[in-house]
Amino acid sequence: MERLQKVIAKAGIASRRHAEEMILDGRVQVNGKIVTELGTKVDPEKDYVKVNGKRIQIEPHKIYLLLNKPRGYITSVHDPEGRPTVMDFVRDIKERVYPVGRLDYDSEGLLLLTNDGDLAGALMHPSSGVEKTYWVKIKGHLTEEKIKKLAQGGLSLPGGKSAPARVRPLRKTSEHDWIEIIIHEGKRRQIRMMVEKIGHDVLKLKRVAYGFLALGDLLPGDYRRLTPAEVKGLKGLIHKGGAAKKAPVKPKGEAVRGKRAGGG
Known part of the structure; x- marks a missing residue:
């Protein structure tokens, strides 16, 4: 909730002092009623504010968060089946994200x-071309030929063939391979389907970078706010067609414990 005169000023209608005068003169309405009290508070996202009979457009405060999503959560604001969603971790954020x-x-x-x-x-x-980096645990072992198939693209997927990707081995165990895959597409379940096409199952899938943004040591269920420089960098990616930059090892920004992760 914010003071009415502050909301009017933020909308660019008038200075805060002039907005106070407009309120006292009866030129401001909130939800259809004239308001003349300077202490009146409104919710910019819910209340309808009119000045001189015209509704003002209120730009909400921009929020940019980077979350380490755990397994077992739906990437959605709501789930009709009642499953937990990623919104459970940002319940302390007042703005709607x-x-x-x-x-x-x-x-x-x-x-x-x-x-x-x-x-x-x-x-x-799709035209943004922002690169996403994944670490993938695969059942069994990949041959050089299969790694090449993942990298060169052309695998038949719902919605079209896969584009070329950057693929490199990370490590091996007695039963599994870990590889890194970098793609710029965003087809649903794309990595899993690409790996299935070459005859293997994905046992674990983790996105570790988005463009130049790195997950770093952020714990599952925790989030942090992006810095102004990072927001500017994201906007720059759009204008540059998603060209990736080297991800920082330790991203800046204070981590916040997600609600489901024990943060209150």
């Missing part, structure tokens, strides 16, 4: 949330 893109229920890792619709839409558009 929503996920940028998605991570599957069984996937984990870096997920952006914001209320900046223009930026979110641009980042999710």
